Amino acid sequence: MGCNLRELVTPHPLRLSELSGQRVAVDVFLNAYQFLTSLTGPDGRPLSHEGRVTAHLYGFLDRASILVSQGIDPIFVFDGRPPKLKRDTLSERRTRKAEARTKWESAVQAGDLASAKKLGPQIAEYTPQMVDDTKRLFDLMGVVWIDAPMEAEGAAAVICSRGGVSAVASQDWDTLLYGAPTMVRNLTAHGTKKFGRVLSAERIELSETLDSLDINYHQFVDLGIMIGTDFHPGFRGVGPKTGLKLIKKFGSLEEVASHKQLEVPENINDIRDLFHNHPSIQGEIRDYSKGHEEGIISMLRTELGFGEKRVNTAIERLASANRIRSSGKPTLFDF
Numbered sequence: 001m002g003c004n005l006r007e008l009v010t011p012h013p014l015r016l017s018e019l020s021g022q023r024v025a026v027d028v029f030l031n032a033y034q035f036l037t038s039l040t041g042p043d044g045r046p047l048s049h050e051g052r053v054t055a056h057l058y059g060f061l062d063r064a065s066i067l068v069s070q071g072i073d074p075i076f077v078f079d080g081r082p083p084k085l086k087r088d089t090l091s092e093r094r095t096r097k098a099e100a101r102t103k104w105e106s107a108v109q110a111g112d113l114a115s116a117k118k119l120g121p122q123i124a125e126y127t128p129q130m131v132d133d134t135k136r137l138f139d140l141m142g143v144v145w146i147d148a149p150m151e152a153e154g155a156a157a158v159i160c161s162r163g164g165v166s167a168v169a170s171q172d173w174d175t176l177l178y179g180a181p182t183m184v185r186n187l188t189a190h191g192t193k194k195f196g197r198v199l200s201a202e203r204i205e206l207s208e209t210l211d212s213l214d215i216n217y218h219q220f221v222d223l224g225i226m227i228g229t230d231f232h233p234g235f236r237g238v239g240p241k242t243g244l245k246l247i248k249k250f251g252s253l254e255e256v257a258s259h260k261q262l263e264v265p266e267n268i269n270d271i272r273d274l275f276h277n278h279p280s281i282q283g284e285i286r287d288y289s290k291g292h293e294e295g296i297i298s299m300l301r302t303e304l305g306f307g308e309k310r311v312n313t314a315i316e317r318l319a320s321a322n323r324i325r326s327s328g329k330p331t332l333f334d335f
Contacts, residue, residue, distance in 0.1 A: 003224040005173040007240040009209050011202035016190060019166065020071030023285075024184065025156035027170035028078045028134065028145070029126065031188050034171075035059025037121035042113050044104065044120015049305040056130055057137055057304065061314050063188040064143055069317035073288055075165055076138055076145040077152040078131065083274055085231040085267065097123055140299060141314075142291035142323055146281055154178045154278035164285055167203070177224045177275045179217065181206050215247060221275045222253040231271045235262050290325040291318045 036046045039055035046055035067074045082090060100122035107115040138145045148155035156168040157178035168180040169187035176183055183204045190201040210220060226243045228234025235257070238246065246256045257264045265271060293315055300306035318324040 003173050003177060003227050003229045005176060005224065005227075005240060008213060008244060009176070009204045010212060011185065011204050014184060014201040014203045016067070016070040016072065016187075016201065019184075022166040023073045023075055023164070024067075024187065025075045025077050025159055025165040025168045026188065027152045027156065027168070027172060027175075028076050029152055030171050031059065031063070032056045032126045032130070032134065033124060034189070036124040036126065040117070040120055042117065043108055044117040046120075046124060052304065053127075053130055054304050054306070056126065057133060057300070058306075058310070059188075060134055060137060061141075061300065061306075061310070064138070064141055065314040065317040067188070068141075068143065068321050068323050071321065074143055074169075075156075075159075075285055076134075076143065077156045078135075078145060078147050079152045080148045080150045080155075083150055083231065085271060085274065089230045097125075137296075137299065140292050140295040141318065142289040144286055144288050146285060148281070149279040151178075151274075151278065153180075154274070155280040156180065158278055158280035159285070174224070174229060174275075176204065176206055176209065177221055177229070178278050179206065179275070213244060213248075215244075218276075219247050219251065221272060222256075223247045224275070225265075225268070225271055226253055226256065229271075231274060232265050235260075288323070290323055291315075293324055293326040 035056045035058065036053070039047045039058055041047060046053045047058065048054055064074060064076075100119055104116055104119040104123055107113075107119060135145055146155075151174075153168060153170045153172045153175045156165070156170070157175055157180035159165050160168050160180045160182065167182040167184045168175050169184045171185055183206070185202050185204070186199045187201045189199045192199050206217075210217060213220070215223065223240075223243050225232050226235050226238050226247070227240055235243075246260070247253075250256045250259055253268065254264055256262070296315060297311060300311050301308065315324055
């Protein structure tokens, strides 16, 4: 999840209708994990059909069709290769996942489904097969997806700063550190319940954030690094509010480290460069196409056992936005 900046930003409630007619980049990875960890069976594992995980497809079918029906043109962005600076973070995640898997297997063997249900989300994986299935579904729905060279939210932020999309939808606060002018949280969870409350989309503006904190973008990135990101654990004892006071007083990470007798990361310039100059795609993003009704039905109902009502609801949403076609009998939506 990168750097936690919640205490430093001012989110604004957002109605989906406010994004109608706009392109919005959507971070696939975090959404996929949300679906895989929330749509689970009694043993805590993601919903599946004949051994093939389908939970992520349930989520993306529902959420993508809702966005399209609201007049939003989602651009789904997949992660590319992880930065070398993220190796330690990824290694720690693998270790935690391996430990959780051992506990989960023990719980299942003991018939302790309550414990297994809690442990299941900790071992969820978004595998290459799941990625391929997601891309195939997006193609059948006519929505656009792209592969980022590296971090999805980083590439999306660059696209947004160039004007290719109006906002970046992600739960990862690093989206702001990458320089996204507008970040939207809870976009794909808008209207759903979590911990007894209904989630709503919220908009965060980078320029407003910098003005309210009274720092510039370079200082903002340094602040994030001091708090801790996927690329550096941060300075011990420095949280968002303390970090803000220090960066405003001393001006840069190096000056803070000098006055507080802290060690500057040897690769500080490489870390900064990941935020200031993150690799992104080149050229224009392709336009959406109309979804293919028979293809969606064949994949989801015939191949993966989805219920008729769920699939038809998604198709109707696409049809309401004139974003579906059929090889058979034409409908009013074909004209």
